[in-house]
Amino acid sequence: GAMANSLRAEVVRLYKNLLYLGREYPKGADYFRDRLRAAFAKNKSVQEPEQIKEMIARGEYMARELEALYYLRKYRAMKKRYYKD
Template structure:
């Protein structure tokens, strides 16, 4: 495996561990699963397969970021809106402005 691929794998691992600290089931749970996934693929030597695994890992990073953004959005929405959904709020506002 080339030095460039080794660096990419290490960087992906560090990124996943860092992002996984906020995982809903806990950072230790995520770290253990991440470590198991990397150890499962430690004997892969084909550069094309390594690149494919790195791209899959980068996809997981993007999905985790989206998960965290969604959690943040839901928390903020709960603070500013009551129990009604966004659609219910919009319909209520439309009806209010139609009456005027």
């Protein structure tokens, strides 16, 4: 139905966002992409809207964690550059 379709669009958006964030992943973009693809493929058959919503929420949480990680890393690198003891 329409519900599943709008959720599918959200899943695609989340996937692209995570893929974008994965470019800076410490273990490498390829490693991240493979893991991401596997995770999404594994859940591809899920039809239940509540389950899909839960997985989207989990993915968005992951995205925020990655953003925080990168932000901290950039911040530390900047601090080192500007405040050499």
